[in-house]
Amino acid sequence: MIDTAALGQLMHSHGLESWAEQLPTQLEQIFNQRPHGDLDRWLAAIARLPTLKPAQVTLDDARVSVTGTRPLTESERSEIHDLLQQLHPWRKGPFQLHGIPIDTEWRSDWKWDRLRPHISPLGGRSVLDIGCGNGYHCWRMAGEGAELVIGIDPTQLFLAQFLAVRHFLGPDWPVHLLPMGIEDLPANLRAFDSVFSMGVLYHRRSPIDHLYELKAALRPGGELVLETLVIEGDAGKVLVPEGRYAKMRNVWFIPTAETLAGWLKRCGFRDVRVVDVTPTTTQEQRATDWMRFESLADYLDPQNQSRTIEGYPAPLRAILLATAP
Template identity: 35%
Template structure:
């Protein structure tokens, strides 16, 4: 696969008529030296004369975060610090080659900088999320590499990875085992994948197959039991499957704010029974697992 040709083609996406004004706004950002705090809120502090809020509003919707740029607080739909802090005790990225597949605007990668990985690469084909990343990174000035590529390209990347994060992607794929194989082939020897996906309760190896949508999300194909997920991972070639955490998505973690457009979790659930989705399926809950490639 010719990744360089693909990169050149996708760079043109940044000139789309809905993206070009955002890129122009990036080109007009002031430069300077700023204080950076990479905690639950990724904060940029210092003196800035321009209207940061106006630029940030142009880039809506903001899904992952939160961020605070000078006097502008971007209250994102997802309080991504909750997931990050849930997983934080389970990994150490120092001197490792790390990928975040489905990285959105890079919030998790900015948080990962504290571990001082040798390489940090984000994969996400969205030109909007790439632009949000470039906006934040204009001030952070990190060496993070952002590729407008997908999981299907990771195995052809110029590097193999020691650790891959793949959070909230698997249920969007119509062939989850094929995707897990792609992750497996993207790892170096002794590599690991930290993955999360929706799951349903049950002791059997089966999966929910939504008719048209799940929690009002049309591109959700399979929601497995944990046992079914384990079998998928073993079939993909992984030697080890470890459940790290489970959680239920609630209104503290995902909710509507002024920084998104459209609906959020409260609209996706049955208004009469919050244990069910709008369609009547079990409400979203997530399992976080570590997958190991031993050889």
Template identity: 35%
Template sequence: MTLPQAPRLPDLPELTTATRESWLQNSEAAIARLREPPFADLTDRLGRISALPESMKIHEGGVEFHGTYTTAESAAQARALAHELIPWRKGPFRLFDFDLDAEWRSDAKWNRLAPDLPNLSGKVVADVGCNNGYYLFRIAAEGARHVIGFDPTLKYWLQYQLLAAHARHLPATFLPLGWQALAGVQKAFDVIFLMGVNYHEADPLNLLHTCRSALKPGGLLICESVTVDADGDFEIFPAGKYTGIGGVYAIPTPRALQRQLQSAGFQNVTVQHTERMTAAEQRRSEFSPQKTLADFVTADGTSIEGYPPLHRSAVFAS
């Protein structure tokens, strides 16, 4: 069997030896679980995909990989694994000769951020809660020196391995670790993307403090969150789920999210946008056939649990 290997970290002077060793040791412990059922067969077959990547480009919001498979078996294996790794939440992707559409048109979120993003060329960037790595590829395409993704969900790590088999030598690393891996990291990143994480945390201020410490002086945190589109600085605390989303502790207004970031020590905090979500951005697809946004809202946008319509906001903080 081809065993999954721990991620390779670049020799970045921003990372201490202790940080690198901790990340690698904890990643190896997480990946060891992939050598056991039900993951063992998947990881074995992932390791046997033989591809000759030529290029990666962004086309109409999708991440496209161009190249050829060395064997027909590898081509069939890639297609089969893409289906076995359903659901795909972030996308879209094109793997050489077939399209992999996901639940989210993740390019819509990127397009909202893009007008105010700093120049990422030559920067060291983190994507905390990176899912399958869609934004890792987008950040790499912008010329980042290196981008490191953090997400403890092993299924997302496997999805990323399938994608990465089609785009080797990109300046990107996916660590199967949660945001807690940043604890103790000091002044390492120029930019941190924190998208869709804070409202899943019982203590979001701890998360925000940790991100601030991990930023270089003058660095930027991009905090993108589900929000309540209302004036005032308050939160709602859903009982159970919100528009079908589980594990939600509290949903802030945009102003409340600003206040949280200021409480965490950020000085320059600006709401970059607030946008109501629609089925054009989050919808059922071949590779994500489960219930989705349209199944969890009423005709006027109210959530089926009785909460206000789903909005998302991005706050830039430095």
């Protein structure tokens, strides 16, 4: 399922030898101790996907896509569509696999377009994407020339979606997804050139500890790309929802962008800067045929779209960059 041999070779060439040695045991423990009841069903759907030779893979466009050496028959198209739908819901994307568009809940390419002009060029770098979902941004990072991209996310459905995409894009890309959280990383790796944490911080009960974990994964001089929910206001302000926020139960701290910049500095990061603050719209996050549950429109006050259904400020997201000491 996960090619630890190929990943291990890449890890050895990027200063991650100690983690590479632990990884097979880690994965065995995860699948034995935290198995998802539907994982076998998802893997069976992936195993039924036809093998199609890729003619062109595109990783530097809005849709991560692959085209084949011939058009699909209607029967093939229907079969692939139905098998991929068995991995519903698709949150991050979009993708286009042999002419089949996967219109995901999030237009994740919009976020990529907001951050790409500001980050250090990824060519030749090792990258860790924390809370990567199904790996959409991992593919975009590879499209920018990254030599090694490791995405981590404990949700095993996202691993299945990644494996389905990888099935069509091919095995030779330096992109890998591991079903684990940041707490599963070995301590003090100090190895990655770039670490991305996008849409994770507000789910952490201790945001300061999360920032220290991010710093511990970066080599000295490496770049942190941090994207998270914020509120408007000056330094020092933080929203701590009393219950749910936008119907989410696990939202703990939403600071202002200036407060978050201060936290990063307090944790020892240098060159801290806010490069983007953008409201989330119902065009960027919405229900589709590939994600048929509730989405942002259902989380907002129908009488006042500037507030959540609970009365809190509607989602506003910031991107901050910082350098590890």
